[in-house]
Amino acid sequence: MQHKLSVRHLLGIKDLQKEDIELIFSTADNFKEVINRPIKKVPSLRDVTIANLFFENSTRTRLSFELAERRLSADVVNFAASSSSVSKGETLIDTVNNILAMKVDIVVMRHPHPGSALFLSRHVNAQIVNAGDGAHEHPTQALLDAFSIREKFGRVEGIKVAIVGDILHSRVALSNIFCLQKLGAEVMVCGPTTLMPKYISSLGVKVEHDLRRALEWCDVANMLRIQLERQEIHYFPSLREYIMLYGVSGKLLQSLGKPVTIMHPGPINRGVEITSDVADSAQSIILDQVENGVAIRMAVLYLLAGQVQ
Amino acid sequence: MQKRLVLSSQRFEITIKRLCYQLIENHNDFSESALLGLQPRGIYVARRIQHELKSILKNENILCGDLDITFFRDDYRRREMVIPSTTQVDFIIENKKVILVDDVLFTGRTIRAGMDALTAFGRPEKVELLALVDRRYSRHLPIEPDYIGIAVDTIASEKVIVDWKEIDGEDSIWLITPGKEHAA
Numbered sequence: 426m427q428h429k430l431s432v433r434h435l436l437g438i439k440d441l442q443k444e445d446i447e448l449i450f451s452t453a454d455n456f457k458e459v460i461n462r463p464i465k466k467v468p469s470l471r472d473v474t475i476a477n478l479f480f481e482n483s484t485r486t487r488l489s490f491e492l493a494e495r496r497l498s499a500d501v502v503n504f505a506a507s508s509s510s511v512s513k514g515e516t517l518i519d520t521v522n523n524i525l526a527m528k529v530d531i532v533v534m535r536h537p538h539p540g541s542a543l544f545l546s547r548h549v550n551a552q553i554v555n556a557g558d559g560a561h562e563h564p565t566q567a568l569l570d571a572f573s574i575r576e577k578f579g580r581v582e583g584i585k586v587a588i589v590g591d592i593l594h595s596r597v598a599l600s601n602i603f604c605l606q607k608l609g610a611e612v613m614v615c616g617p618t619t620l621m622p623k624y625i626s627s628l629g630v631k632v633e634h635d636l637r638r639a640l641e642w643c644d645v646a647n648m649l650r651i652q653l654e655r656q657e658i659h660y661f662p663s664l665r666e667y668i669m670l671y672g673v674s675g676k677l678l679q680s681l682g683k684p685v686t687i688m689h690p691g692p693i694n695r696g697v698e699i700t701s702d703v704a705d706s707a708q709s710i711i712l713d714q715v716e717n718g719v720a721i722r723m724a725v726l727y728l729l730a731g732q733v734q
Numbered sequence: 735m736q737k738r739l740v741l742s743s744q745r746f747e748i749t750i751k752r753l754c755y756q757l758i759e760n761h762n763d764f765s766e767s768a769l770l771g772l773q774p775r776g777i778y779v780a781r782r783i784q785h786e787l788k789s790i791l792k793n794e795n796i797l798c799g800d801l802d803i804t805f806f807r808d809d810y811r812r813r814e815m816v817i818p819s820t821t822q823v824d825f826i827i828e829n830k831k832v833i834l835v836d837d838v839l840f841t842g843r844t845i846r847a848g849m850d851a852l853t854a855f856g857r858p859e860k861v862e863l864l865a866l867v868d869r870r871y872s873r874h875l876p877i878e879p880d881y882i883g884i885a886v887d888t889i890a891s892e893k894v895i896v897d898w899k900e901i902d903g904e905d906s907i908w909l910i911t912p913g914k915e916h917a918a
Contacts, residue, residue: 428815455818459805464854467805727805731815 493722567600582609590649839865
């Protein structure tokens with residue numbers, strides 16, 4: 426197995442080789458054991474400083490990154506756009522260069538604009554981890570999703586995964602498609618035509634508009650959140666109609682006559698994408714995903730930091 | 735390159751047995767003690783000693799775990815990355831007498847990392863060190879073993895290799911000296 430990543434930044438899954446993903450997974454296996462110890466901390470990154478720049482709201486991802494960083498003993502600085510000079514008109518490069526002048530090694534950034542992580546990686550002298558750039562990519566989410574599938578089934582290759590919901594606005598969907606395909610899974614996307622990007626079939630995924638048919642086909646259903654904050658116009662007549670056509674209920678799952686594992690990147694709109702009985706059922710691995718998120722982010726930061734110097 | 739046999743398979747067995755009796759002198763029936771082999775090669779020493787202790791003491795409950803120290807190394811970001819191995823400690827370390835076990839003791843840096851890694855699992859009552867091979871006079875840190883299989887005098891460019899029946903076909907210890915095939 427290779428010893429280091431082929432990339433200097435983690436901008437998207439598209440840039441990764443299959444071997445990179447396997448290296449991240451095997452390293453995450455070790456970190457998963459570490460975070461289940463009585464003392465969940467290792468000193469690997471004690472000479473590394475990481476800045477978390479969040480130009481967009483986030484609870485889970487920011488907390489997960491911060492925990493991962495602290496458990497690797499890195500020094501952490503946090504930055505939220507709402508309380509910063511961005512609101513005074515400072516540009517992204519200026520903001521980041523000012524932060525880097527304080528000797529920061531790695532920048533973890535979430536930004537509303539697609540491509541912002543790539544842009545930053547070309548203009549500043551630090552390693553960049555993309556924590557979500559607009560509707561483009563969210564690589565660590567895709568890695569933890571595939572890692573959770575691997576944990577549940579023992580492999581990713583050959584597993585049938587349906588990604589259901591708002592594909593158009595979802596960086597999780599795009600990163601998941603790249604990641605699952607690189608690992609040999611079969612991918613289907615399912616949602617209303619208005620929430621399906623035009624180019625989607627060119628990615629080599631199956632497209633389905635009927636939820637029941639998608640669930641009958643798949644082993645795993647990854648239920649995406651309806652991103653009302655990214656929808657300036659109405660893509661479906663009413664939320665009630667969406668729920669009736671694309672919401673997964675316990676009754677629907679039971680009627681399939683086979684087990685389907687339910688995933689969700691969070692935050693859940695209970696009663697919209699999935700009902701509460703599905704979210705809390707034994708078929709749901711939503712909380713495993715959250716736990717794996719810390720291990721995956723530790724692995725990514727550990728492997729990237731090892732390349733400095 | 736020269737390869738010299740330091741310990742043959744027959745003497746290897748005697749050495750392991752002697753180490754076991756030395757351990758028993760200090761740890762009685764092992765009810766309050768545990769062996770921890772350091773990854774990647776120390777685990778074979780620990781398992782062999784565990785196996786031997788079981789038959790000497792007629793006791794199946796000899797605790798033995800594997801400890802990986804990759805994340806506790808002091809040379810991370812200063813040299814090529816090392817792939818971590820698994821850590822498996824299926825018992826409580828708190829208040830146990832722990833014996834760290836490694837195959838070759840050289841600079842002592844691995845042991846320092848091992849002591850750090852160990853404390854992530856609790857506070858042992860006492861920590862001891864067993865090294866199958868002690869490369870004398872080569873320490874970078876003030877660390878000395880409590881139990882020594884065999885002591886060898888080497889120079890830094892030389893290497894000590896421990897072969898195991900389980901993975902290499904034979905138990906033996908070799909000293910490798912780099913250099914030309916035909917010395918002038």
